Amino acid sequence: MLQQTQVKTVIPYFKKFTRKYKTLESLSKANETQILKMWEGLGYYRRARNLLASVKLLVKELNSNLPNTLKEIKKLPGVGDYTANALMGFIHNYPTIALDGNVKRVFTRYLNKKESKIDFDQLIDSNKKNLFITNRNSDFVEALMEFGALICKPKDPKCSQCCLNKSCSYFKSSNKIKDNKRKKIKVMNYNIFCYVSKKKQIALTKENEIKFLKNFNLPLIKEVENNSVDKNWKFLKNYKNSISNLSLNINLYYKFSNKIPKSYNWYSLEKNKEFIPSFTKRIFNQVSSLF
Numbered sequence: 090m091l092q093q094t095q096v097k098t099v100i101p102y103f104k105k106f107t108r109k110y111k112t113l114e115s116l117s118k119a120n121e122t123q124i125l126k127m128w129e130g131l132g133y134y135r136r137a138r139n140l141l142a143s144v145k146l147l148v149k150e151l152n153s154n155l156p157n158t159l160k161e162i163k164k165l166p167g168v169g170d171y172t173a174n175a176l177m178g179f180i181h182n183y184p185t186i187a188l189d190g191n192v193k194r195v196f197t198r199y200l201n202k203k204e205s206k207i208d209f210d211q212l213i214d215s216n217k218k219n220l221f222i223t224n225r226n227s228d229f230v231e232a233l234m235e236f237g238a239l240i241c242k243p244k245d246p247k248c249s250q251c252c253l254n255k256s257c258s259y260f261k262s263s264n265k266i267k268d269n270k271r272k273k274i275k276v277m278n279y280n281i282f283c284y285v286s287k288k289k290q291i292a293l294t295k296e297n298e299i300k301f302l303k304n305f306n307l308p309l310i311k312e313v314e315n316n317s318v319d320k321n322w323k324f325l326k327n328y329k330n331s332i333s334n335l336s337l338n339i340n341l342y343y344k345f346s347n348k349i350p351k352s353y354n355w356y357s358l359e360k361n362k363e364f365i366p367s368f369t370k371r372i373f374n375q376v377s378s379l380f
């Protein structure tokens with residue numbers, strides 16, 4: 090849940106989720122629709138799908154035990170280097186480092202070297218004796234991440250309070266490395282066409298070509314070079330929607346209609362039992378202004 094998402098946003102979701110699913114077994118019996126409904130509003134829904142797929146696999150094939158090698162853990166859906174190392178540390182107390190953005194920043198600053206100039210695997214491997222000096226490996230994994238988030242922060246690191254400042258090259262250097270540039274934002278233009286009924290309903294389909302919202306319910310959506318006007322539909326609004334490093338420039342169109350194409354179904358603009366992604370909910374809000 091915490092990937093790409095702030096702790097304060099996650100807390101209510103985490104509490105609700107762990108109240109409902111107290112064990113791996115209970116979670117493994119859930120279906121995707123139930124999990125997505127609980128995840129509604131948190132975004133990055135692939136995480137929820139991967140979590141469920143991993144838990145089902147763990148329960149059915151591995152007797153609810155997490156594998157104890159990095160290679161085996163990485164076979165779980167959605168688990169890459171970072172998550173595998175974090176799990177090896179947290180669950181198996183394995184001496185390792187989970188290299189998230191915070192931890193990488195600590196290393197780059199401490200060495201006063203650009204991230205692109207550091208081979209992190211090699212660095213960790215050749216400094217094992219200095220890095221893994223505790224039996225509390227699980228705490229060490231967490232501590233490094235927290236250190237990056239709270240002390241060696243992206244902006245204004247707390248160098249004067251830092252326990253590493255005597256040996257930190259960044260602190261001592263008069264020629265400090267510049268922090269990594271933010272990811273480039275890619276702007277994309279979309280036209281979205283909504284069939285709307287007088288009963289405050291909107292027609293949605295799962296058949297859309299948008300990669301980051303694959304298999305989710307959406308109105309008709311088309312990527313366009315620039316948001317040209319479409320005369321067969323009524324223009325409602327232009328708005329921006331950001332998803333990860335994408336900035337979506339959206340022109341929203343509508344038409345009142347009782348007839349909808351085959352793959353579409355009607356959904357209430359107010360309340361739905363079914364999971365509706367935040368992207369679609371935003372469209373609901375705009376279309377609701379018609380009533």
Ligand code: SF4
Nearest residue numbers: 241246248251254257
């Ligand atoms: S001294 Fe400053 S730059 Fe160096 S590790 Fe500590 S907080 Fe980061």
